Amino acid sequence: MRIVLLGPPGAGKGTVARLLSSGSGAVQISTGDILRGAVQAGTPLGREARGCMDRGELVPDNLIIGIMEERLRGPDCRKGFLLDGFPRTISQATALRELLGRLDITLDLAVNMVVPRDVILDRLTTRRTCSNPDCQEIFNLKTRPPAEGARCTECGAPVVQRDDETVDAISRRLEIYNEKSSPLVEFYAQEGLLFTTTSLTKEESLKDITEALGQAPRSTR
Numbered sequence: 445m446r447i448v449l450l451g452p453p454g455a456g457k458g459t460v461a462r463l464l465s466s467g468s469g470a471v472q473i474s475t476g477d478i479l480r481g482a483v484q485a486g487t488p489l490g491r492e493a494r495g496c497m498d499r500g501e502l503v504p505d506n507l508i509i510g511i512m513e514e515r516l517r518g519p520d521c522r523k524g525f526l527l528d529g530f531p532r533t534i535s536q537a538t539a540l541r542e543l544l545g546r547l548d549i550t551l552d553l554a555v556n557m558v559v560p561r562d563v564i565l566d567r568l569t570t571r572r573t574c575s576n577p578d579c580q581e582i583f584n585l586k587t588r589p590p591a592e593g594a595r596c597t598e599c600g601a602p603v604v605q606r607d608d609e610t611v612d613a614i615s616r617r618l619e620i621y622n623e624k625s626s627p628l629v630e631f632y633a634q635e636g637l638l639f640t641t642t643s644l645t646k647e648e649s650l651k652d653i654t655e656a657l658g659q660a661p662r663s664t665r
């Protein structure tokens with residue numbers, strides 16, 4: 445399965461990607477996770493990306509396209525991939541199309557996850573993330589609380605609120621989504637790959653996507 449997940453922050457792209465990847469052999473590739481790992485490790489990439497991320501702005505296209513080019517060539521991607529948070533601009537989507545063409549790979553589906561703004565704000569302000577860069581498990585204070593002492597249930601590391609998950613930073617990220625990323629919906633509609641789901645639970649979203657994948661003309665499942 446080779447899927448692009450589209451949708452604003454808090455739409456559930458990461459959750460759905462994790463569920464689809466477990467058991468299918470397809471790898472979840474989250475550019476946000478890669479960048480946060482680089483920031484925590486203090487690498488040159490992390491130092492370059494940090495300011496943009498803290499402000500809720502997009503990291504420059506050339507940086508992201510370089511990372512993804514290397515990542516998609518990884519042998520673990522041969523069984524499929526779920527792109528969570530990439531592409532986020534038309535120029536990233538064009539670069540992805542060109543790269544996949546060179547690698548002789550076709551996409552099955554671009555899934556557009558549509559979620560109302562009030563639901564997003566509620567989800568993101570109650571979201572907590574494992575601080576271990578190799579884990580980054582996601583929790584929610586209401587629906588999936590971390591273990592006692594705000595610890596990750598998977599690896600035991602402290603669970604934190606991301607700097608870009610304050611109300612101000614979230615509003616900025618939503619504005620940027622509308623301006624820079626929402627045109628991707630039309631881009632993938634024109635490619636004949638778009639599938640839209642408005643489901644609000646992970647179970648229903650997963651069901652919708654699995655059904656759509658079954659009907660996708662170029663599906664590699």
Ligand code: AMP
Binds near residue numbers: 498501508530
């Ligand atoms: P996410 O975890 O996907 O919400 O990403 C967190 C932050 O990482 C974003 O607000 C951006 O600053 C940066 N980022 C992640 N993916 C991309 C991308 N494809 N293009 C540019 N910036 C990105």
